[in-house]
Amino acid sequence: MSLRYTTKYLAGAAAMLAFGASVAIAQNPRSTRRIPISKEAPGEVVTPRVDTVTVYKTDTLRLATTRVDTVTGPTVYRTDTVQMAAPVRPIHLPGGLYFGLGGGVSAPNGALYNPNSAGPSAQLQLGWQGAKQLLGLRADVNYAKPGEDGRYSNLQADPEILNFSADAKLNLPFFNHLFGAQHRFNLYGIGGYTHTSYKNLPIRLEGLNPDGSIIVAAGQNSWTQMNGWNAGGGMSLGWGSTELFLETRVLAFNSDNIPQARQMPFVFGINFY
Numbered sequence: 001m002s003l004r005y006t007t008k009y010l011a012g013a014a015a016m017l018a019f020g021a022s023v024a025i026a027q028n029p030r031s032t033r034r035i036p037i038s039k040e041a042p043g044e045v046v047t048p049r050v051d052t053v054t055v056y057k058t059d060t061l062r063l064a065t066t067r068v069d070t071v072t073g074p075t076v077y078r079t080d081t082v083q084m085a086a087p088v089r090p091i092h093l094p095g096g097l098y099f100g101l102g103g104g105v106s107a108p109n110g111a112l113y114n115p116n117s118a119g120p121s122a123q124l125q126l127g128w129q130g131a132k133q134l135l136g137l138r139a140d141v142n143y144a145k146p147g148e149d150g151r152y153s154n155l156q157a158d159p160e161i162l163n164f165s166a167d168a169k170l171n172l173p174f175f176n177h178l179f180g181a182q183h184r185f186n187l188y189g190i191g192g193y194t195h196t197s198y199k200n201l202p203i204r205l206e207g208l209n210p211d212g213s214i215i216v217a218a219g220q221n222s223w224t225q226m227n228g229w230n231a232g233g234g235m236s237l238g239w240g241s242t243e244l245f246l247e248t249r250v251l252a253f254n255s256d257n258i259p260q261a262r263q264m265p266f267v268f269g270i271n272f273y
Contacts, residue, residue, distance in 0.1 A: 100125045100245070102269020106144035106161075109262035110252070115155060115202035115216045117147035121265040129169060131184055131238065136169040138190065142251065142265055152202055155218040159201040161263065163251045165230050167192030184238045188247075191231035196253045196261075199223045203258050217258075226261075228253030236271070243271040 106121035129136020142163040172187040200219040234247025
């Protein structure tokens with residue numbers, strides 16, 4: 001009796017377990033992944049697998065510590081319009097002692113005209129005159145070497161002439177500022193005494209030959225001395241202590257038996273004060 005009831009109870013319990021298992025399987029489907037199972041060797045200890053999960057935490061809250069003020073004041077520029085005047089550079093006007101030199105050409109005239117031709121000339125000078133002074137003094141020496149004329153070549157033998165002059169020089173200040181305030185332009189006249197020394201210089205004599213030709217005396221191979229005069233003029237342009245000049249004069253002398261002998265040197269030169 002008891003065995004029958006026990007069997008009955010067991011069968012009912014098994015039916016309930018089977019029903020419960022079928023309900024659980026229906027709710028949780030079986031996984032298709034195989035779980036490998038291997039036999040452990042005798043004496044091995046199976047170490048359980050530990051899954052580690054790392055949790056990162058990031059704070060995204062930032063505090064701004066820099067403060068920027070965008071309100072700016074206006075920019076003020078100050079310009080000083082008061083300027084110091086540049087110092088006026090004084091104009092240096094030459095005055096007093098000066099010396100100079102020049103060169104050019106000398107043309108014969110009068111008793112020197114026929115037997116001679118033009119030739120080179122050179123000049124040295126020493127003077128005293130201020131830029132604002134109308135009257136000054138000058139001494140100079142002029143050297144000339146006349147050319148030979150073909151018709152009288154038999155009478156010529158390398159002529160030379162030296163003129164020593166002591167002059168008064170008169171400035172004519174009508175156009176002083178023609179080239180501006182920094183430059184001084186002058187017109188001037190010059191004249192005075194001249195002592196002439198020459199040699200080997202053929203000179204025309206007074207009178208004519210019977211055939212009407214002029215009489216020419218051959219130059220002597222020694223220095224001959226004659227007194228005479230000079231007169232002329234020129235122009236100059238000065239700045240600072242320097243002056244350029246261009247002038248021409250008549251240098252003349254007379255003798256008893258010849259017409260007046262004249263030279264006309266055209267000289268360009270420079271003076272230093």
